[in-house]
Amino acid sequence: MYLTSEVKKEIFKKHGGSESNTGSTEAQIALFTHRINHLTEHLKSNRKDFNTERALVKLVGKRRSLLDYLIKTDILRYRAIIKELNLRK
Numbered sequence: 001m002y003l004t005s006e007v008k009k010e011i012f013k014k015h016g017g018s019e020s021n022t023g024s025t026e027a028q029i030a031l032f033t034h035r036i037n038h039l040t041e042h043l044k045s046n047r048k049d050f051n052t053e054r055a056l057v058k059l060v061g062k063r064r065s066l067l068d069y070l071i072k073t074d075i076l077r078y079r080a081i082i083k084e085l086n087l088r089k
Contacts, residue, residue, distance in 0.1 A: 008022075011031050012031075015027045015084075016030075025066055029066050029070075036056060039052055043056065
């Protein structure tokens with residue numbers, strides 16, 4: 001399994017501040033990014049897996065809405081997470 005509880009705890013500790021801070025916007029964006037990267041690699045070898053493609057589109061939309069929220073509330077945190085995760089812009 002690609003997303004074990006240890007991997008989740010590591011992501012939350014790095015981006016959320018602690019392992020139990022699962023609700024912070026940065027931690028959720030980092031988790032979605034990890035899942036998006038995994039699904040993208042899966043779809044490179046399985047082009048006709050349309051269910052996974054749909055799940056990927058939904059995850060990208062969720063991440064986009066969280067990033068939009070972060071832009072509205074705190075632009076510096078937005079810029080930091082974009083730079084840290086090597087996303088666009």
